[in-house]
Amino acid sequence: KYKVPTICCVSRLVPYKNIDCLIKAISKIKTKIPKIKCILVGKGEEEKNLIKLIRELKLEKNIIIKKNLTYAALIKILKSSQVFCLPSRVEGFGLATIEALICGTPFVVADIEINKEVSKGKGGLFFRVNDDNNLAEQLSKMLTGKNLSHRLVEEGNSVLRFYNCNN
Secondary structure (H helix, E strand, C coil): CCCCCEEEEECCCCHHHCHHHHHHHHHHHCCCCCCCEEEEECCCCCHHHHHHHHHHCCCCCCEEEECCCCHHHHHHHHHHCCEEEECCCCCCCCHHHHHHHHCCCCEEEECCHHHHHHHCCCCEEEECCCCHHHHHHHHHHHHHCHHHHHHHHHHHHHHHHHCCCCC
């Protein structure tokens, strides 16, 4: 795992993925965890707006956007991060959440039906959609609670058995 508390988000950078909510949450967490890092992996039409928001909130040292990664590089980031976050308001299956669990990384995702279905409600925490304060609370809980994180990784293993994944 990275030495500093690190959140990874793998997503297309489009409006409904709600990445701005994550950026605002990082701004709130930074007051308690100044060295927090967030790695956004993806590209899309919202990239310029997100970069502008990152600058406005003075998070240039905390948030990195990476794109065009190999799958191996993506998996390395997922494995090395303390938390995976997907703030999306709308999702399909949520494969990235399963990939995070395979990597032994618990998640914080939006409280929408598909996320509960994919995860069987296990392996992570849920936050109220569009609520950056609640997202910041859940991410902080995950980053500061070692026992919570370990328990959720174990829960995630039961989800992987459901999908017949070996980790």
